Amino acid sequence: xxxxxxxxxxxxxxxxxxxxxxxxxxxxxxxxxxxxxxxxxxxxxxxxxxxxxxxxxxxxxxxxxxxxxxxxxxxxxxxxxxxxxxxxxxxxxxxxxxxxxxxxxxxxxxxxxxxxxxxxxxxxxxxxxxxxxxxxxxxxxxxxxxxxxxxxxxxxxxxxxxxxxxxxxxxxxxxxxxxxxxxxxxxxxxxxxxxxxxxxxxxxxxxxxxxxxxxxxxxxxxxxxxxxxxxxxxxxxxxxxxxxxxxxxxxxxxxxxxxxxxxxxxxxxxxxxxxxxxxxxxxxxxxxxxxxxxxxxxxxxxxxxxxxxxxxxxxxxxxxxxxxxxxxxxxxxxxxxxxxxxxxxxxxxxxxxxxxxxxxxxxxxxxxxxxxxxxxxxxxxxxxxxxxxxxxxxxxxxxxxxxxxxxxxxxxxxxxxxxxxxxxxxxxxxxxxxxxxxxxxxxxxxxxxxxxxxxxxxxxxxxxxxxxxxxxxxxxxxxxxxxxxxxxxxxxxx
Amino acid sequence: xxxxxxxxxxxxxxxxxxxxxxxxxxxxxxxxxxxxxxxxxxxxxxxxxxxxxxxxxxxxxxxxxxxxxxxxxxxxxxxxxxxxxxxxxxxxxxxxx
Numbered sequence: 401x402x403x404x405x406x407x408x409x410x411x412x413x414x415x416x417x418x419x420x421x422x423x424x425x426x427x428x429x430x431x432x433x434x435x436x437x438x439x440x441x442x443x444x445x446x447x448x449x450x451x452x453x454x455x456x457x458x459x460x461x462x463x464x465x466x467x468x469x470x471x472x473x474x475x476x477x478x479x480x481x482x483x484x485x486x487x488x489x490x491x492x493x494x495x496x497x498x499x500x501x502x503x504x505x506x507x508x509x510x511x512x513x514x515x516x517x518x519x520x521x522x523x524x525x526x527x528x529x530x531x532x533x534x535x536x537x538x539x540x541x542x543x544x545x546x547x548x549x550x551x552x553x554x555x556x557x558x559x560x561x562x563x564x565x566x567x568x569x570x571x572x573x574x575x576x577x578x579x580x581x582x583x584x585x586x587x588x589x590x591x592x593x594x595x596x597x598x599x600x601x602x603x604x605x606x607x608x609x610x611x612x613x614x615x616x617x618x619x620x621x622x623x624x625x626x627x628x629x630x631x632x633x634x635x636x637x638x639x640x641x642x643x644x645x646x647x648x649x650x651x652x653x654x655x656x657x658x659x660x661x662x663x664x665x666x667x668x669x670x671x672x673x674x675x676x677x678x679x680x681x682x683x684x685x686x687x688x689x690x691x692x693x694x695x696x697x698x699x700x701x702x703x704x705x706x707x708x709x710x711x712x713x714x715x716x717x718x719x720x721x722x723x724x725x726x727x728x729x730x731x732x733x734x735x736x737x738x739x740x741x742x743x744x745x746x747x748x749x750x751x752x753x754x755x756x757x758x759x760x761x762x763x764x765x766x767x768x769x770x771x772x773x774x775x776x777x778x779x780x781x782x783x784x785x786x787x788x789x790x791x792x793x794x795x796x797x798x799x800x801x802x803x804x805x806x807x808x809x810x811x812x813x814x815x816x817x818x819x820x821x822x823x824x825x826x827x828x829x830x831x832x833x834x835x836x837x838x839x840x841x842x843x844x845x846x847x848x849x850x851x852x853x854x855x856x857x858x859x860x861x862x863x864x865x866x867x868x869x870x871x872x873x874x875x876x877x878x879x880x881x882x883x884x885x886x887x888x889x890x891x892x893x894x
Numbered sequence: 895x896x897x898x899x900x901x902x903x904x905x906x907x908x909x910x911x912x913x914x915x916x917x918x919x920x921x922x923x924x925x926x927x928x929x930x931x932x933x934x935x936x937x938x939x940x941x942x943x944x945x946x947x948x949x950x951x952x953x954x955x956x957x958x959x960x961x962x963x964x965x966x967x968x969x970x971x972x973x974x975x976x977x978x979x980x981x982x983x984x985x986x987x988x989x990x991x
Contacts, residue, residue, distance in 0.1 A: 730973055
């Protein structure tokens with residue numbers, strides 16, 4: 401093979417070399433002509449097709465058509481997409497049996513933007529049904545296994561996306577976050593997850609859970625990949641009236657220090673109830689931040705302990721309205737009956753899983769006559785107080801930092817019997833979506849061999865500053881996430 | 895607290911048929927979750943404005959002009975029942991027999 405040939409055609413890299421590349425590195429090599437995007441796609445496609453973690457609900461059966469342009473900004477680096485994003489002609493089931501086999505007639509804006517920028521669809525990832533869950537055990541298509549320890553959950557609801565990235569079955573992925581569904585699985589799988597400011601990314605074509613909270617965001621191996629993916633996700637979309645033009649462009653973070661950065665540590669979210677091993681990793685990360693020049697002080701978010709209550713009224717209330725559309729008429733499952741209401745009730749009984757039924761019931765109750773003010777009205781006022789707490793804190797601090805999840809990945813089945821115990825997973829992550837602000841989780845180390853996540857939250861539209869700070873911290877932490885990348889998918893060539 | 899009768903009423907509002915065992919379990923699980931949620935009632939929220947939208951945006955308006963939309967056959971492609979170019983549903987009135 402001549403040198404010029406080798407620059408345009410297959411280099412036959414060993415798969416292990418290819419999956420060692422971060423998404424941004426792979427995109428750069430493709431754009432420089434040093435890597436064939438078809439080879440990269442096939443390497444990941446074959447790994448994803450041999451997925452042993454149940455991370456994927458659908459995997460592409462061949463190369464993308466049309467092939468992405470070599471000079472596209474995302475360099476043909478394949479993308480795993482959470483099942484609830486509508487993808488034209490491709491199963492989009494939101495983890496629910498009520499949508500089994502559903503192939504939508506259109507594609508979500510965020511997915512269309514990313515494929516347009518050169519990140520072809522690799523597969524759809526498993527999730528908790530309609531994004532309701534913190535462990536992925538609520539999927540209608542079986543739980544996802546954590547690649548660090550297959551007897552444990554990957555977190556949720558974007559658990560398939562997180563597990564796929566952590567296991568090197570996908571170079572990067574997107575998910576959605578309503579109360580922590582990007583950040584918490586990212587933490588439990590040892591990867592980076594970012595929930596953008598509400599409105600930064602279009603929700604068009606996302607199968608809705610709680611419309612005032614849902615946001616799409618990246619799940620990636622590192623902060624730079626998150627920035628690169630997010631750059632091509634944000635923007636106003638006339639099909640989503642709540643979307644807003646992002647002020648400026650998402651930049652690739654370069655910062656190596658935190659000089660002059662003020663970090664607030666809220667006692668409400670970083671003390672009681674957090675597992676000792678998680679707290680240890682959190683405190684070690686604070687010391688690293690200090691070493692990088694950050695000023696660290698305690699702060700108060702007095703209403704944060706009530707965030708979970710407000711969230712578990714608002715999210716189920718919105719879900720009960722959004723999920724009314726699953727009625728056996730226009731798409732999905734239908735259980736026949738002689739009478740219309742009977743058909744609705746039977747279809748929904750057969751199609752929804754236990755947690756989805758619980759949240760529909762909770763939301764319907766909270767919105768029903770006589771209870772609306774006590775529940776929904778109160779929750780929306782608590783939400784105002786939570787947003788004010790953050791606003792006050794951001795007058796003194798650049799970012800609020802907390803552990804992402806109170807504990808590391810837990811054993812499959814260990815929390816399914818007690819719904820409220822499961823809801824406590826979201827304790828540190830629900831206040832931010834209630835306030836509409838962005839937050840990122842980065843891996844801060846291991847506790848008993850399991851990843852711990854460190855969360856930074858900033859004011860609305862502070863994504864660039866947030867990514868910069870996370871990048872600096874990531875460098876100081878030096879987390880090695882390569883452990884689970886062997887063995888979870890297809891055999892890695894020598 | 896929420897009892898079995900209330901669960902039945904809410905389930906009918908939600909168009910959700912629940913089995914006998916689901917009814918009992920739902921009553922106890924919802925009561926437990928509501929017990930935790932109700933702690934927010936301890937807060938003094940007098941005069942606090944309820945959040946309607948977290949980000950400062952104004953109403954999005956557009957011209958009321960027809961635009962191309964999904965062809966009928968595409969919109970109907972996933973429908974469980976199609977009747978003369980529309981979605982087929984069972985009778986909204988129960989049969990008497």
